[in-house]
Amino acid sequence: MIGEFDLQGIFVPALLAWAALALLANALARRLLQRFGLYRLIWHRPLFDLALLVILLGAIAALANRILA
Template sequence: MIGEINIYGVLFPPLLIWVGLALLLSTLIRRGVAAAGLYRFIWHRPLFDLCLLVMLTGLISLTANRFF
């Protein structure tokens, strides 16, 4: 996808939108993992959270490029 996304006259790069969406999904997943008590099995919590955000951003970007 080349170009910008126009939201009410303001142009945003697509990566900014994908990272914002990934951040929202990441927050939901992190809350679910914390509620289930699965963080006790994870060695480095901040590293896990960063990897989750990067993987979700890549997945959303790949999906958006295929369908738009």
């Protein structure tokens, strides 16, 4: 896996890039859950949102590792 990205001389950790993608995916998933009313089934919404972010980050990092390695 790539340790960092070089953006015109600035080294950005790969995990930071994956976290940014996970935040975008998390925002989209939260909007969809809200729109379809699925949050009414969730007991603790902030905890669920955090768990969703961690799951998405792990999935994106694993996918990137498979593609880039």
